[in-house]
Amino acid sequence: MSVVSEPLRVLLVDHAPILGGVEIMIRDLLTALDPARVAPTLVTDRASPLRGRLGPAVPEIALPLTRLKRNPLAGWSLATSAIQLARAARATRADVMQTFTARTHLIGACAGALARVPVVWRLNDDTLPEGLAAVLGRLPSRIISVSAHLKSHYGRALPVSDIIPDGVPLPTLPTPARARSALHLPPDGPILLLVARLVRWKGHAVFLQALADLMPEFPNLQGVLAGGHSPADDRPGLLAGGAPYEREITALIETLRLANHVTVLGHTHDTAAVFAAADVVVHTSIQPEPFGRVIVEAMAAGRPVVASAAGGPLEIVQDGQTGRLTPPGDSRSLAAALRPLLADAPLRAAMGAAGRRRAEAEYSLPAMAERFTRVWKECARRAPGRPKYV
DSSP: OOOOSSEEEEEEOOOSSOEEEEEEHHHHHHHHHHHHTTEEEEEEEOOOOOTTTOTTSSEEEEEEOOOOOOOHHHHHHHHHHHHHHHHHHTTTTEEEEEEOOHHHHHHHHHHHHHHHHOOOEEEOOOOEEEEHHHHHTTSEEEEEESSSHHHHHHHHSOOOEEEOOOOOOOOOOOOOHHHHHHOOOSSSSOOOEEEEOOOGGHHHHHHHHHHHHHHHTTTTEEEEOOOOOOGGOOSSSSTTHHHHHHHHHHHHHHHTTTTTTTEEEESSSHHHHHHHSSSEEEOSSSSOOOOOHHHHHHHHTTEEEESSSSBBBBHHHHHHTTTTEOOOOHHHHHHHHHHHHOOOEEEEEHHHHHHHHHHHHBBBHHHHHHHOOOOOOOOHHHTTTTTOOO
């Protein structure tokens, strides 16, 4: 076996025009990769918020990766995007192509076949139709998943070989007093934090109802909603929300008489300050969460988490140790789980410290980067006619 000293050339493909959890993960992954072992190139939509944020060490290619829904020429558009992506793979002499979303999985699988480059899918959500997954799932060289929940969701339709959860950086937090001051939050009283996009399935109403139920016992309690939305979210349905949903939430706050007890921050880049200001971080998704990155981020910040017991959170939260798990959509159970935490600062501190230790041990950035690198090397090693990386 010959040893190749040059780094593995990896093409990472993402299409989203918003900075979502997947994009944040890609950004963090690119900062954690060892440049002596991996030479990444990022392929994104021209409107991607990742463009220009990664510095000169990460070359970028902008490609119009077509939308596949509601497109009468979807087949032609898919072929065009796949050809363009295959050309990018050849131009960069890519050894491996890594995709992250349903759209990029489909385009990437076709492009990899054209360019004869092994393709790795990383399942981050459940939006890939199972019938289509069963047909195209044989095209990638490897399929990995962010969680055991997603692996189970796709069952036999997709042969998932590895589970690689998100790794998150360990933040340096400001003091709670400084964080609250910066966010214009009350200096006293406990704060519950919900970090989630403004889409209906994230369960903001559950959070607000639990807050209202707790007010008689904790009159100084404050709730904080952090998270924005994009124009694409301005639709009806459980998976959307946007501006109409924000109006629904505002109306519910008034109905529950919480106007003086809820702060709506919208999207914020200063996540360290948001977590530092909070006493407990709450997760209220009413459908199974594919993973639950914000839960890991809260644990890394040393905050206890009360989360919906469905999907990825079941793998992340150790019930009674790093936080609590409650039935999805059940505001009374959520309030019951929050009561002892709000009443007991030492309990919050102990759970927060346990969460920090778990985040360091199981969800570190170096561990995530190493797992991806290992998968890429194995795929490149097995690809016919390609260098045998070690």
